[in-house]
Amino acid sequence: MGISSELLQKYATLIVRTGANVQPGQVVQLAVSVEQHDFAALITEECYKAGAKKVNVDWTSDTQSRLHYLYADQETLSAVLPWEEAKMKQMTEDLPCRIFIASEDPDAMNGIDPEKLSAVMQRRASVMKPYRNAIEGKHQWVIAAYPSLKWAQKCFPEAENPVDLLWDAILKTVRVQAENDPVEAWKAHTAFIEEKAAWLNTQGFASLRYHSENGTDFTVDLIPGARWEGAGAVNSVNGAFYIPNMPTEEIFTSPMAGRCEGTLVAVKPLSWNSQLIEDFSITFRNGRAVSCAAAKGQELLEKMIHMDDGAAMLGEVALVPKESPVNQCGFLFYETLFDENACCHCALGMGFKEVLPGGDDLTMEQAGKQGINDSIIHVDFMVGADDLSIDGIRPDGTAVPVFRNGTWA
Ligand code: ZN
Secondary structure, eight states, X not given: OOOOHHHXXXXXXXXXXIIIOXXXXXXXXXXXXXXXXHHHHHXXXXXXXXXXXXXXXXXXXXXXXXXXXHHSOHHXXXXXXXXXXXXXXXXXXXXXXXXXXXXXXXXXXXXXOHHHHHHHHHXXXXXXXXXXXXXXXXXXXEEEEOOOHHHHHHHOTTOSSHHHHHHHHHHHHTTOOXXXXXXXXXXXXXXXXXXXXXXXXXXXXXXXXEEOTTSOEEEEEEXXXXXXXXXXXXXXXXXXXXXXXXXXXXXXXXXXXXXXXXXXXOSSOEEETTEEEEEEEEEEETTEEEEEEEEEOHHHHHHHHTSSGGGGSEEEEEEOOTTOHHHHHOSOOSSHHXXXXXXXXXXXXXXXXXXXXXXXGSOHHHHHHTTOOOOSOEEEEEXXXXXXXXXXXXXXXXXXXEEETTEEO
């Protein structure tokens, strides 16, 4: 059993050519688990065939990460060493094409002190942030997935061949099939998303109003002139069109930070720092999360909201119809890359300055003055109930149906 080499090659080609769209002469930075060394080789070769100048690999390992957290102290783990910083600095000069292959075991960090996890992440992210800001919008990147055994077992605990089942689901969501040309399939898919985004961009909504029987009752203001985007992005330095997430179904924008009211009820569990938050809701007053309730992971959720000043405000609102192939798969992937493409969601934390006109050239501080939220976190949570309705509210107060019963009105 397992996936055929032909499908695997199609998938690798799709990631490199359509996702990252590696350009001749570019440096590629590939992050991939040691368990997927064969796939890493396939991706590497495809990058060179696309003209990459050099492919550097950052090997990752769930097992190693877990051991570090079990045995090394918080101080040591939090320190960003000079060579790590130098590497990030090098990236601001090379502006490499970045390819991330996600395959993590969702339970990798079970039992690790959430305090330690978030403290380490917070310290490291704050040192790395200026470098990340410096390459934002100026390089191509893509995250795609590869099913590890542990991840597959988490999704299909009862199955005999969980990896095969997860492969089937992943290939379905990224539109890689034996009989199709995935590159062509993605052209059609991208065109559909762009058409919906274009419609939203002509509407000029001042705010969005969410309602569902599950308790979601929420209004969020949008930034005048901010764009709705989806599917692809353009590297502002070389003009290359790339697709940051595979799969992707969402159309998103960044709302006005600090301007929302009401309660959002999550419809799917949230996996954060490799731990689960389940059956939760978040209530906002004057644009900030002021309370939250979770049947599981309450402490973790509170920690997340208090990571920094911007963590309690929204950085993203995204529209995904319930017919999404990810939703059709009918199970939780325990991986944001998939789960955020199942239905409508919002994200706490950092917003996207590129949705502002000329946003690529703004600093986060300048973008913040126009309403883009800033934070070291960006965490998506799903609010797309089957009965969700969303109205777009025009500046004159008229309401336009955008979503009805979880899909485009
Ligand atoms: Zn999103």
